[in-house]
Amino acid sequence: MKRTLGACCVAVCLVGLFxxxxxxxxxxxxxxxxxxxxxxxxxxxxxxxxLLQQWKDEGPPLAWKTKGLGEGYATVAIADGKIYTMGKRxxxxxxxxxxxxxxxELWAVQVGGSMNDAPSxxxxxxxxxxxxxxxxxxxxxxxxxxxxxxxxxxxxDFGGSIPTWKYCESPLIDGDKLICTPGxxxxxxxxxxxxxxxxxxxxxxxxxxxxxxxxxxxxISEAAxxxxxVQLMGQGAGCVxxxxxxxxxxxxxxxxxxxxxxxxxxxxHGDYVFCSSGYGTGSALLKISKAGxxxxxxxxxxxxxxxxxxxxxxLVMVGDYVYGGHGHNNxxxxxxxxxxxxxxxxxxxRGPGQESAAVVYxxxxxxxxxxxxxxxxxxxxxxxxxxxxxxxxxxxxxPSWTHPVVANGLLYLREQDNLFVYNVQGN
Numbered sequence: 001m002k003r004t005l006g007a008c009c010v011a012v013c014l015v016g017l018f019x020x021x022x023x024x025x026x027x028x029x030x031x032x033x034x035x036x037x038x039x040x041x042x043x044x045x046x047x048x049x050x051l052l053q054q055w056k057d058e059g060p061p062l063a064w065k066t067k068g069l070g071e072g073y074a075t076v077a078i079a080d081g082k083i084y085t086m087g088k089r090x091x092x093x094x095x096x097x098x099x100x101x102x103x104x105e106l107w108a109v110q111v112g113g114s115m116n117d118a119p120s121x122x123x124x125x126x127x128x129x130x131x132x133x134x135x136x137x138x139x140x141x142x143x144x145x146x147x148x149x150x151x152x153x154x155x156x157d158f159g160g161s162i163p164t165w166k167y168c169e170s171p172l173i174d175g176d177k178l179i180c181t182p183g184x185x186x187x188x189x190x191x192x193x194x195x196x197x198x199x200x201x202x203x204x205x206x207x208x209x210x211x212x213x214x215x216x217x218x219x220i221s222e223a224a225x226x227x228x229x230v231q232l233m234g235q236g237a238g239c240v241x242x243x244x245x246x247x248x249x250x251x252x253x254x255x256x257x258x259x260x261x262x263x264x265x266x267x268x269h270g271d272y273v274f275c276s277s278g279y280g281t282g283s284a285l286l287k288i289s290k291a292g293x294x295x296x297x298x299x300x301x302x303x304x305x306x307x308x309x310x311x312x313x314x315l316v317m318v319g320d321y322v323y324g325g326h327g328h329n330n331x332x333x334x335x336x337x338x339x340x341x342x343x344x345x346x347x348x349x350r351g352p353g354q355e356s357a358a359v360v361y362x363x364x365x366x367x368x369x370x371x372x373x374x375x376x377x378x379x380x381x382x383x384x385x386x387x388x389x390x391x392x393x394x395x396x397x398x399p400s401w402t403h404p405v406v407a408n409g410l411l412y413l414r415e416q417d418n419l420f421v422y423n424v425q426g427n
Contacts, residue, residue: 034078034407035125037170038265039360042219044316046362046406052426053365055377055389060422063410066103067418069096071118075403076412076419079125082106082144085414086119086132093119093134095142100408103419107146112138120168122403126194131178135166139180141197150197158202159184163214165261172218172229174244179218179229185209189218189231189242201247207236208252211259215312221268223288224295226250230268232275235259239266239275241288241295250295255302256284263312267322273297274338278311278328285341301341308336308347313358314403316366318380323366324359331357331370333378333385344382352376352390355399362406362424369393373400375413394420 038044052060070087077084083098093114097106111119117135124131128144137154154160154167160182172179178194188208191200212234221230227244238257241250256262258279267274276283285300303309308326315324322338325331326347334346351357353370360367361380365388368376373396379386393400395418405412409425 034076034405036077036173037075037122037124037217038314038403039405042172042217042265043267044265044314044360045318046360048362048406048409050426051363051365051406051409052377052424053363053388055391059375059389059391060411060424063421063423064102065418065420066098068105069414069417069419070094071416073118073120073402073414075122075414076405077123077125077130078405078407078412080144083412083419084123084125084130085419086111086121086123086134087417088114088118091115093117093138095123095130095132095140097130097144097146098419103421109140109142109146109148111140112136117166120166122170124171124173126173129194131171131173131194133167133169133171133180135168136162137167137182139171139197141194149195152192152197154180154182158182158187158190160187161209163261164211165215168215168263170217172220174220174229181213181218181231181233183209183213188213188233189229189247191247203242203247203249205233205237205240205242205249205252207254208233208240210234210236212257212262213237215261215263217265219266219268220244221273221288223268223271223273224290226290226295228295230266230273232262232264232266232277233257234262238262239273239284239286239297241273241297251288251297253284253286253297253299255299256281261312264310264314267315267317269317272300274315274317274322276308276310276315278309280305280328281309283308283310283336283341285338303336303341308334308343311356312401313356313369316359316361316380318361321380321382323361323380325357325368329355331355331368333357333366333368335382335385337382345384349385351378351385352387356401358401358403360404360406367404367406367411369400369402369404369413371399371401372396373415375404394418
């Protein structure tokens with residue numbers, strides 16, 4: 001098992017691993033604070049500065065709270081003074097717009113019916129439109145005024161098959177295209193015109209329509225000089241790359257996929273992709289390179305599930321290191337050297353909370369949200385594990401899974417029907 005990179009490869013890995021510039025081809029979202037899943041660049045990293053470096057015993061002060069969001073694990077998107085999320089109310093799923101100052105509801109648009117399934121997808125804001133995916137694969141485009149523009153069905157329009165825990169993907173907007181993963185045999189991944197919903201290209205990913213897909217979200221990569229969309233799918237496909245222009249299937253790496261639920265969003269930078277999956281699977285660093293007219297993915301290293309696996313809380317790269325929670329249905333804080341796979345610290349200590357942990361990075365700190373509702377502030381430093389504060393999220397009655405968001409000097413925590421917003425701005 002190879003665990004080191006050559007000198008040239010190391011240089012490529014280290015150039016700009018943590019950057020605030022938008023990926024090539026990405027729409028300029030400089031006016032949007034947190035416009036989509038995992039932030040402006042889909043990397044789980046906030047560019048906020050001047051934040052609290054320690055919390056008092058009771059945690060940071062509560063700025064405001066609101067309720068009435070409905071059921072769901074969808075986190076929030078924030079743009080132009082508004083907050084967007086999704087929730088299940090009675091037997092239907094809605095896309096919601098809230099006022100950014102106090103959380104009062106501005107409008108709610110029905111996305112689709114849902115007798116039992118609450119949404120986990122985060123809306124994507126692009127200019128004056130919002131895009132959202134319901135648990136049964138209902139894809140909508142809605143103006144920021146609340147008027148629905150168009151709607152598609154992953155199942156009826158693209159031959160998709162609803163995953164076991166329903167569709168959890170958050171849609172990607174890239175220029176004039178919307179990219180998503182219906183999971184059909186011939187339409188595993190598709191490109192749509194974002195203004196009309198009209199089908200552009202379709203990609204049949206070998207093995208991609210099998211079990212375990214539908215839970216991760218696409219990121220943009222420029223690996224090997226080819227703009228491509230990288231997605232984590234199930235056991236049959238694993239991590240895959242699709243040509244952004246033509247929709248041609250480029251490569252896959254099956255070892256990191258599993259047949260139950262492949263969830264974490266991959267990390268793409270330069271010619272490399274870092275990917276991880278739970279259920280005992282593990283993690284890998286891949287080097288993407290040209291092979292004649294084709295593209296190949298080579299394993300740089302693989303970490304077995306007992307070394308490093310991320311269930312569904314996500315990972316963040318900061319400098320030369322990857323931080324997150326390790327373990328199936330666990331969130332043991334861990335720091336891994338990105339270029340070598342060396343576990344620098346952690347992976348065996350639980351931290352203050354129980355079970356899985358959803359994470360986000362901001363101003364030198366990792367914000368860990370544990371499944372039992374404990375919120376922790378942990379240093380993002382290779383020097384060692386350091387807990388800088390913790391508090392209990394109010395009104396937790398089930399798995400506290402929704403990913404935290406840090407923007408505008410505030411920490412946003414969706415807890416089913418409630419949204420709690422904390423002031424984390426330093427003095």
